[in-house]
Amino acid sequence: MAEYEDLPFDVRPDLSPYITHLTKNTQAEDGYTAFDNLISILQSGEIWGSSTKKGFIKGSNRAVCFMDIPLNSLKYVLDNKNANPKHPRYEPFGVIITKKLAFKNGCRPVLYLSDEEMRRLRIPVSERWRVVKFEVVRNRWISWIHEREWRCKGNFKMPTTPLAVLVKNTNDARKLLKKIAEESGKFKVKPKSIIPLTVLCQGLPYLKR
Numbered sequence: 001m002a003e004y005e006d007l008p009f010d011v012r013p014d015l016s017p018y019i020t021h022l023t024k025n026t027q028a029e030d031g032y033t034a035f036d037n038l039i040s041i042l043q044s045g046e047i048w049g050s051s052t053k054k055g056f057i058k059g060s061n062r063a064v065c066f067m068d069i070p071l072n073s074l075k076y077v078l079d080n081k082n083a084n085p086k087h088p089r090y091e092p093f094g095v096i097i098t099k100k101l102a103f104k105n106g107c108r109p110v111l112y113l114s115d116e117e118m119r120r121l122r123i124p125v126s127e128r129w130r131v132v133k134f135e136v137v138r139n140r141w142i143s144w145i146h147e148r149e150w151r152c153k154g155n156f157k158m159p160t161t162p163l164a165v166l167v168k169n170t171n172d173a174r175k176l177l178k179k180i181a182e183e184s185g186k187f188k189v190k191p192k193s194i195i196p197l198t199v200l201c202q203g204l205p206y207l208k209r
Contacts, residue, residue, distance in 0.1 A: 009099075018163065019066035019102055019150050020074065021047055022090035034091035035172060038165065039179065041095060045188030047156040058118075059128030064156040066107065068148035071096070074166075075201035077147065083206045092168040092197040092204060099150075101159060107152040112145055129153055164193040168204075172196065 009017035023037040032040070041047055049062030057063045069077065074092075082089040113121070114135035123131060132149060133142050167173050173194045180187055198204055 013070065016068065016070045017099055018071065018096050019068050019099055019107070020071070020094055020096050020166065021064065021066045021156075022074075022078075022092070022094035022166070024088035024091045025085060034088070034093040035167070035175075038093040038095070038167070039176075041158065042165070042180075042189040042191070043186050045158050045160070047095070047158065049153070049155050056132075057129050058131050059125045061126065061129040061153055062155070063129040063151045063153055064107075066097075066102065066150040066152075068099075068109070068150055069146075071195075072201055074197060075204055078197070078201075078204050078206065080206045083204075092166065093172070094166045095158065095162055095191075096164045096166065096195075097159070097162055102150060102152070105152065105156065107150045107156070110149045110151050112143075158189045160189055162189060162191050164195050165191040166195050166197050166200075168196065169198045170196045 009015045023034045023041070025034045026032045026037060047064045049064045050057050051062050052058065052060075067074075067077070078090070078092050083091050085091065108130065110132045111118075111123075111130050112132050112134035113123075115133065116135075118128065118131050130151060132144055134145060135142055165176070167176055173196050176194055180190060184190075198207070
């Protein structure tokens with residue numbers, strides 16, 4: 001039986017050894033930008049789980065969401081619709097962790113099911129945080145399978161030195177690096193690297209507006 005490390009993440013371009021959690025602005029609620037929310041994760045050491053009300057999580061439990069998308073392909077979800085700052089689903093700021101670490105800490109790929117399938121399989125309410133809707137309604141798909149989502153129940157405790165964080169551009173990278181250097185004692189999490197997505201993805205579609 002193959003060990004976890006033997007999965008072919010390094011030999012297939014559609015697979016990645018990492019998963020990504022992207023932040024967004026919550027300015028309507030607390031005045032925080034997506035950058036501010038990234039800072040909050042690094043200072044608190046945790047990613048707070050989303051609820052049914054704010055994060056489309058089913059059931060009574062909160063959950064933290066990650067995407068299993070090769071890093072250079074993030075530009076295809078950070079498009080005009082998803083990354084619109086007025087109504088964002090996510091923005092180009094976030095954290096990267098390894099799948100090995102994620103798995104050890106309770107993260108798992110979600111179950112893509114229709115509501116009827118969820119009921120038929122008798123998935124208990126306490127486990128519905130794992131389920132993402134996937135069905136056709138009035139001849140239209142409800143589908144988020146392109147995100148290859150993983151979730152963790154409740155909050156996710158970050159490692160103190162994660163592999164990397166993502167920021168929008170080189171200016172944001174300099175700003176974050178300076179903030180960590182000047183306020184080191186406030187940060188429970190200090191990333192090994194800071195990666196600008198405009199460099200990694202060779203530009204972002206919504207920045208062309």
